[in-house]
Amino acid sequence: xxxxxxxxxxxxxxxxxxxxxxxxxxxxxxxxxxxxxxxxxxxxxxxxxxxxxxxxxxxxxxxxxxxxxxxxxxxxxxxxxxxxxxxxxxxxxxxxxxxxxxxxxxxxxxxxxxxxxxxxxxxxxxxxxxxxxxxxxxxxxxxxxxxxxxxxxxxxxxxxxxxxxxxxxxxxxxxxxxxxxxxxxxxxxxxxxxxxxxxxxxxxxxxxxxxxxxxxxxxxxxxxxxxxxxxxxxxxxxxxxxxxxxxxxxxxxxxxxxxxxxxxxxxxxxxxxxxxxxxxxxxxxxxxxxxxxxxxxxxxxxxxxxxxxxxxxxxxxxxxxxxxxxxxxxxxxxxxxxxxxxxxxxxxxxxxxxxxxxxxxxxxxxxxx
Amino acid sequence: xxxxxxxxxxxxxxxxxxxxxxxxxxxxxxxxxxxxxxxxxxxxxxxxxxxxxxxxxxxxxxxxxxxxxxxxxxxxxxxxxxxxxxxxxxxxxxxxxxxxxxxxxxxxxxxxxxxxxxxxxxxxxxxxxxxxxxxxxxxxxxxxxxxxxxxxxxxxxxxxxxxxxxxxxxxxxxxxxxxxxxxxxxxxxxxxxxxxxxxxxxxxxxxxxxxxxxxxxxxxxxxxxxxxxxxxxxxxxxxxxxxxxxxxxxxxxxxxxxxxxxxxxxxxxxxxxxxxxxxxxxxxxxxxxxxxxxxxxxxxxxxxxxxxxxxxxxxxxxxxxxxxxxxxxxxxxxxxxxxxxxxxxxxxxxxxxxxxxxxxxxxxxxxxx
Numbered sequence: 001x002x003x004x005x006x007x008x009x010x011x012x013x014x015x016x017x018x019x020x021x022x023x024x025x026x027x028x029x030x031x032x033x034x035x036x037x038x039x040x041x042x043x044x045x046x047x048x049x050x051x052x053x054x055x056x057x058x059x060x061x062x063x064x065x066x067x068x069x070x071x072x073x074x075x076x077x078x079x080x081x082x083x084x085x086x087x088x089x090x091x092x093x094x095x096x097x098x099x100x101x102x103x104x105x106x107x108x109x110x111x112x113x114x115x116x117x118x119x120x121x122x123x124x125x126x127x128x129x130x131x132x133x134x135x136x137x138x139x140x141x142x143x144x145x146x147x148x149x150x151x152x153x154x155x156x157x158x159x160x161x162x163x164x165x166x167x168x169x170x171x172x173x174x175x176x177x178x179x180x181x182x183x184x185x186x187x188x189x190x191x192x193x194x195x196x197x198x199x200x201x202x203x204x205x206x207x208x209x210x211x212x213x214x215x216x217x218x219x220x221x222x223x224x225x226x227x228x229x230x231x232x233x234x235x236x237x238x239x240x241x242x243x244x245x246x247x248x249x250x251x252x253x254x255x256x257x258x259x260x261x262x263x264x265x266x267x268x269x270x271x272x273x274x275x276x277x278x279x280x281x282x283x284x285x286x287x288x289x290x291x292x293x294x295x296x297x298x299x300x301x302x303x304x305x306x307x308x309x310x311x312x313x314x315x316x317x318x319x320x321x322x323x324x325x326x327x328x329x330x331x332x333x334x335x336x337x338x339x340x341x342x343x344x345x346x347x348x349x350x351x352x353x354x355x356x357x358x359x360x361x362x363x364x365x366x367x368x369x
Numbered sequence: 370x371x372x373x374x375x376x377x378x379x380x381x382x383x384x385x386x387x388x389x390x391x392x393x394x395x396x397x398x399x400x401x402x403x404x405x406x407x408x409x410x411x412x413x414x415x416x417x418x419x420x421x422x423x424x425x426x427x428x429x430x431x432x433x434x435x436x437x438x439x440x441x442x443x444x445x446x447x448x449x450x451x452x453x454x455x456x457x458x459x460x461x462x463x464x465x466x467x468x469x470x471x472x473x474x475x476x477x478x479x480x481x482x483x484x485x486x487x488x489x490x491x492x493x494x495x496x497x498x499x500x501x502x503x504x505x506x507x508x509x510x511x512x513x514x515x516x517x518x519x520x521x522x523x524x525x526x527x528x529x530x531x532x533x534x535x536x537x538x539x540x541x542x543x544x545x546x547x548x549x550x551x552x553x554x555x556x557x558x559x560x561x562x563x564x565x566x567x568x569x570x571x572x573x574x575x576x577x578x579x580x581x582x583x584x585x586x587x588x589x590x591x592x593x594x595x596x597x598x599x600x601x602x603x604x605x606x607x608x609x610x611x612x613x614x615x616x617x618x619x620x621x622x623x624x625x626x627x628x629x630x631x632x633x634x635x636x637x638x639x640x641x642x643x644x645x646x647x648x649x650x651x652x653x654x655x656x657x658x659x660x661x662x663x664x665x666x667x668x669x670x671x672x673x674x675x676x677x678x679x680x681x682x683x684x685x686x687x688x689x690x691x692x693x694x695x696x697x698x699x700x701x702x703x704x705x706x707x708x709x710x711x712x713x714x715x716x717x718x719x720x721x722x723x724x725x726x727x728x729x730x731x732x733x734x735x736x737x738x
Contacts, residue, residue, distance in 0.1 A: 056451055149633065164575055171686030181454040198530055204531055206618065233625025237633040249575065250622055252567040253615075257623045261630040264518065264606040264663075270640075272662040273655070283656035289648040293634075293641040 016046050016116065017337040018312060019330055020111035022102035023053035024080040025118020027320045030057050036326020037072070038065040040334070043327075044216050047334050050105050052077045052098040077101045081118050083319060088124035099123060101132045112337030115304075115329050117317040124162055124307060128200040131310040134346050134355030139163045139170045140309035141248070143181050144255055147296060149239040152312065156191075157236060159248035160255045161307060166247035168212035171195065175351065176215045177308040178243040180348045182337035185306070185332065188225060188242050194231035196246035196254070216245070249260040266294075304329040306336070309349070311344045373475035385415050386706040388699060391471035392422035393449040396489020396689045399426050402486065405695020406441075407434040409703070412696075416703050419474050421446045421467035446470045450487050452688060456494035468492060472499045475607075475681040481706030484698050486686040493531055493676065495734040500679040503715050505722030507728045508539045509678035510617070511685065512550050513624055516665060518608040525551050525560075526605060528617035529624045529674060535616035537581035540564065542718065547612040549717045552707035553702065554675070557611050559593060563600035565615035565623070585614070588721060631690045635663075673698040675705070678718070682711045698706040 021037065023030040030053055041047055044176050048071045051058055055076040062068050079100035081090055094100045099118050105111045107130050116123050124140070134138060141159035148155040157300070158178050159166065166174065175193050182191035197209050213230065215322060220227040228241055234252060236244050251278075273283035283290070307314040317329035336342075390406060392399045393680035406716055410416055417440045420427055424445035424668055431437050465471045466502045468487050476499050485492050493509070502509060510528035517524040527547050528535060530633035535543065544562050564585060566578050582599065589596040600625060603615050604687050615623070638659075642652035652659070676683040682705050686698035705711075 109605040233622040234629035254626045260603035272658040279658040286651040286655040289641040
């Protein structure tokens, strides 16, 4: 389906895409964000930026990067959302922050996607307030990428922390949104969706998961994904699925457990290779192999949680992201802008909602979304 | 506190400990179980066995192992619980299975601890039916070991799948049982306990977790553990805690996610070292370092989920455990038997229950449990 005329991609000069960047929120400050912009801009000549933050800081930082020349509009913002700010405070008093302005540029249709390294709770609160939920969506979700055995190298999991509860209708919406994200973000034509559960026989998980499974299965043919049924934690990085659907509590615990395990193994690997003089020599010889491993599990490469279910797309980069991490988040934002993801997702959700009301209606508009 | 006179340790000849072994349940059959028994028996001369299963199979297998000579009593069992059997069926018709007999030997006080590689759901169902819950325990739990940055190398997590729900009283009991397990199984005098939650600011997790945190904190001084508060998934393998408390749904997802992540990284590591002829040479030189890593994250070394909250201790070994895995589970069972864990745990839980009824009562019996 074609995007509706107000969308950002259509306002931008043909073939160019504008990303709205909150330059202030991350742990490493605006220098890391601008370095990430420069890196991403060098890879993607079609990418422009609206950059929000302290212009006295940003102007010289951006001025020093040749590749950003003529591709950035700087918007001064007086305030910054800190990592300790409560979302409720920011919703009341955050109008002058760079984060708020970054979201508002998407709201105004000036940019296709917003990117921020700031406080997740505050970013979700501002995004909900300014962009509003898509019609038909009850709970927005945060989707993350997970290194996997699939050919593309990644699976999608949602929700990983937008909300701590989800009923069966929410889980169905996560399935629809996750399928659309996998199609547009990862280029998987017919994503396979699994519902995260535990596998202890008769206790087969929670009753709402049984109902959610039935709902998702019923919607699969029409929404153009495959439902593979219940999966367990061990299947998250597997080639059995492309999209893992779960509530935000379980998803957040799983995401952080996976990150914690990977970081533990990296530390053990380092210690193993530093244990003796001989093992240090072995490490030198194994350097290329270890680098190859690191590239596959480098958390910076999967940087970018995407907020789904709003009128506009927001990419949340890790607070501690360096230039490589920011660049990955911007690349993801560009890919989603280029595919017209926001509009396709909206059509998908609207189509499913209409379908829920009138099961006889045929919707052609959602195809490919 | 001293164990009460009926317990198995006191019935056995002084300084000897009898483990009840279900030899039939695992994926690799009785040969792997008997090989694990031989390995464990060689390390622990104080260990005896009652072995349950098909005696026609077991006799020659055991006869071939010199180290088991005179240390095994074989009990013929006609039936076997398969991995596909439903727990409810096994509870009704499982009286002739090796699993049932293995649990009944603990019930009769003939063995201190039972070990099985069989179907988890069936093992829990039979254990509940035959051993009964400890007075004061509402939901039993399964505790697992997790490789960690702590000096001992392991943390404890529970529940990892006995039940899919847990309210705040259950979570308090998990804290008490987990602390007792860490003391007696891992030798940690004053375990640090964390409650698994998500860290998204004002949504600070589920309301029952707030209440559970308050309850656990209030019981910490008397029960001789330290409560460190809420932790996130990334803290599970950390040195911040010794025991992670959570409901069985979340714990099971976290456990399997951690295992899945570790196995993905092992596969990537293997591929990285097999990518080119040069990297294969590097792998040879790095062999010792890689073995050192593997020893630290080898899932067989942490083999053995322990059922807590019953009148007796049951160790569940992985269904796919080989001799090394079975040996690790038997070693854990011995350690728990040697410490008089079942009796100490019962005293702990009884003391906390009495404390709940009469906050003025002082219980000296639970000290050290």
